Each structure stands twice: as structure tokens, then as C-alpha cells.
Amino acid sequence: MSTTRNFAAAIAVLILSTDALGQGAEPAVQMAAQQPIIAGDLTIIQAWSRATPPAAATGAGYLTITNIGAVDDRLLGITSSAAELAALHQMIMNDERMMMQPLEDGLIIAAGATIVLDPGGFHVMFFGIGDGFIERTLISASLTFAIAGTVEISLIVYPIGSPGPTNSP
Amino acid sequence: MNSLRIVRYVLWGVVAVAAVTVGLIASNALRGTEDAPLTAAVEIGAPFALVTQTGEPISDAHLNGHPSLMFFGYTHCPDVCPAALAEVTAWLAELGPEADDLTVYFVTVDPERDRPELLGPYLTAFDPRIVGITGPVDDVRAMLASYHVFYEQFPDDNIGYLMNHYTSFYMLDGRGEFAGAVTFDESRDEALRKIRRLIANG
Numbered sequence: 266m267s268t269t270r271n272f273a274a275a276i277a278v279l280i281l282s283t284d285a286l287g288q289g290a291e292p293a294v295q296m297a298a299q300q301p302i303i304a305g306d307l308t309i310i311q312a313w314s315r316a317t318p319p320a321a322a323t324g325a326g327y328l329t330i331t332n333i334g335a336v337d338d339r340l341l342g343i344t345s346s347a348a349e350l351a352a353l354h355q356m357i358m359n360d361e362r363m364m365m366q367p368l369e370d371g372l373i374i375a376a377g378a379t380i381v382l383d384p385g386g387f388h389v390m391f392f393g394i395g396d397g398f399i400e401r402t403l404i405s406a407s408l409t410f411a412i413a414g415t416v417e418i419s420l421i422v423y424p425i426g427s428p429g430p431t432n433s434p
Numbered sequence: 435m436n437s438l439r440i441v442r443y444v445l446w447g448v449v450a451v452a453a454v455t456v457g458l459i460a461s462n463a464l465r466g467t468e469d470a471p472l473t474a475a476v477e478i479g480a481p482f483a484l485v486t487q488t489g490e491p492i493s494d495a496h497l498n499g500h501p502s503l504m505f506f507g508y509t510h511c512p513d514v515c516p517a518a519l520a521e522v523t524a525w526l527a528e529l530g531p532e533a534d535d536l537t538v539y540f541v542t543v544d545p546e547r548d549r550p551e552l553l554g555p556y557l558t559a560f561d562p563r564i565v566g567i568t569g570p571v572d573d574v575r576a577m578l579a580s581y582h583v584f585y586e587q588f589p590d591d592n593i594g595y596l597m598n599h600y601t602s603f604y605m606l607d608g609r610g611e612f613a614g615a616v617t618f619d620e621s622r623d624e625a626l627r628k629i630r631r632l633i634a635n636g
Contacts, residue, residue: 318559323512362600390512426520
């Protein structure tokens with residue numbers, strides 16, 4: 266347990282130096298960006314999204330999941346009140362071609378591994394996003410893991426095209 | 435024959451054997467001959483009559499007389515397309531008046547869904563100089579085929595279909611001919627270097 270706490274503390278220190286959202290970010294939004302979510306052996310940090318253009322039907326979600334346990338876990342799915350549905354996808358660049366692959370069996374978070382969902386790789390695709398995602402707001406979402414169970418997170422909405430949080434683990 | 439040329443010929447041989455698409459060949463040629471004069475590696479494009487994001491007619495004649503960047507994407511794209519449009523918006527901001535002669539096109543690969551009433555509002559999030567291109571489904575597909583653009587739909591249980599597609603920006607010269615590509619993973623500096631050269635060559 267102390268390992269978990271130390272790990273979380275280390276991450277918190279790492280993230281506290283981040284101000285990727287700029288000076289104008291709402292305090293609540295910054296707080297959420299700095300708060301790792303710990304669920305059993307899993308630690309989730311840097312859950313974020315991007316603002317969407319008007320009329321966009323889809324958005325993307327990114328996050329970083331670390332499994333400090335001795336057993337593999339699996340991210341099975343995600344739901345959000347901000348979207349009609351959410352699905353896990355893997356984007357593969359193949360000779361300048363973007364190939365999208367739904368991860369129908371979920372995403373394995375191997376024991377001891379850190380999995381980063383980020384632009385150009387794994388991501389959550391949100392579909393049916395109403396009026397869209399607005400910069401500097403939060404999107405609530407619920408992750409379901411095979412072992413860790415259901416984990417509530419908040420994704421912080423960065424500007425369109427933003428590279429997101431800069432301090433990758 | 436210098437070694438660079440030999441390497442180039444070998445690469446071309448590999449490419450030919452692999453029988454990849456003509457569009458891919460074109461972009462590889464550019465990357466392989468970085469500082470060679472810009473020349474059209476392949477014939478590209480054909481006459482078209484489509485519409486912009488505001489429903490105004492647009493034809494191939496619009497491509498003449500100025501250099502262009504052309505991107506192919508779709509508005510249901512969660513990741514790459516808005517990122518590419520944001521990036522080109524940043525390029526235009528950085529170039530400022532240097533980009534006065536440059537036109538940027540966003541051609542939909544999803545004409546079924548990307549009608550002007552969707553494409554119009556969508557593009558307002560980006561540089562207003564970006565010209566969206568859509569139109570009747572068959573006509574858009576014919577245009578994409580003439581530009582050798584890879585795209586494909588594949589079924590998705592949740593939202594009907596998703597798309598795979600080509601992600602590089604075409605660079606077109608003042609005659610609308612292919613003058614290279616800016617790939618999605620290039621640094622902003624490298625992209626700007628290529629675009630400035632495109633603009634200088636007209």
C-alpha cells in the first residue's frame with residue numbers, strides 16, 4: 266500500500282509543475298488535471314480531451330493508466346454522460362494512412378505496465394456529443410476494468426489540436 | 435551516376451515491386467529527393483465541379499494561379515482531422531502575409547455525411563481561409579480518385595461506419611500539379627520550410 270501512495274505522490278509532484286492549460290484555466294479544472302485517480306492497483310492520470318469544432322459528431326479522449334499490481338487488468342469499456350456512446354479505438358499510421366481499429370476485446374493493462382492513450386495511438390472515441398466539448402471544461406466518464414471495476418474520471422478539455430498535458434510519464 | 439541516385443533508383447524499384455498506390459509513390463518520391471527541383475512525379479487531378487462549405491460552386495480552375503495545400507478528411511474524424519486543421523491554422527498564422535497566395539483545401543472523404551450544412555459550421559473553428567470541398571457523392575469520389583487519395587469505409591456496429599484515410603497534405607503548384615506532400619508526423623519547422631519553398635516556387 267505504501268508503494269501505491271509513494272507512486273501516487275511522485276506522480277502528483279510530477280503533475281503539479283504542469284500548467285499546460287495556461288494561466289486562464291479555472292481553478293476547478295486545474296485541480297482535476299492534477300489529481301491522479303487510484304483504483305486498486307491502477308493509477309489513472311492525465312485524462313484529457315480536445316474541444317470539438319461546431320457540428321462535430323465525435324470527440325476523442327486520452328488518459329494514462331499504470332498498473333502496479335502483479336496481475337494484468339483490462340479496460341473493457343467507457344461510458345460518459347457527455348456522449349451517446351464511447352468506444353476504445355487504436356489508430357495505426359501505415360504509410361501515411363490512418364487506419365482505425367476498434368478494440369473489441371478491450372485494452373490490456375499488463376502487470377507493471379503503463380498504457381498511454383494519446384493522439385496517434387489508443388484513444389476513446391466519443392460519439393453523439395451534443396453541442397460538443399468546450400475548452401476548459403470537464404467531461405465525466407466511467408471506466409470499467411475487469412479487475413479494478415468501475416472508476417469515475419474527469420477528462421479535462423484542452424483546445425482543438427492541443428498536444429495535451431506536456432509531462433508524459 | 436552518384437550513390438544518391440543509385441539509392442533512389444533502388445528505392446523506386448522496391449516501391450514498384452510493392453505495387454503501392456500512385457499517391458503513395460508520389461509522396462515517397464518527394465521525401466526521397468528532398469532538395470531536388472519540385473516537379474510533378476505523377477499526373478494528378480482531373481476537371482471537377484463541386485461545392486465549398488458554403489455551397490458555392492468550385493471547380494479545378496480554382497486551383498490555378500496560386501500554390502495550394504490539400505488535405506483529405508472528414509468531420510466525423512475524432513482525432514487526426516481536427517488536429518490537422520488546427521495545425522494548418524497554426525501554419526497560416528505563422529506565415530502571416532507570406533501565405534496570401536496560398537490556398538488550403540479540406541476535401542471530404544465522407545461526402546455522404548459531410549454536406550455543406552455540416553462542413554460549413556465545422557470549418558468555422560479553423561482559419562477562415564480554409565476552403566472546404568464537398569458535393570454530390572459520386573462527383574466527390576471521382577475527384578478523390580483522380581487525386582489518388584486512399585480512403586475506405588468500414589462498418590461499425592455503433593455509428594454505421596468509420597473511415598481509414600490518407601493523412602498527408604498535398605502540395606500543389608500554381609498549375610494545380612503535384613509538388614510534394616507534407617506528412618502528418620513532420621515537425622512544424624519542417625512543414626513550414628516545405629510550404630515556404632512551395633510558395634517561393636509559385
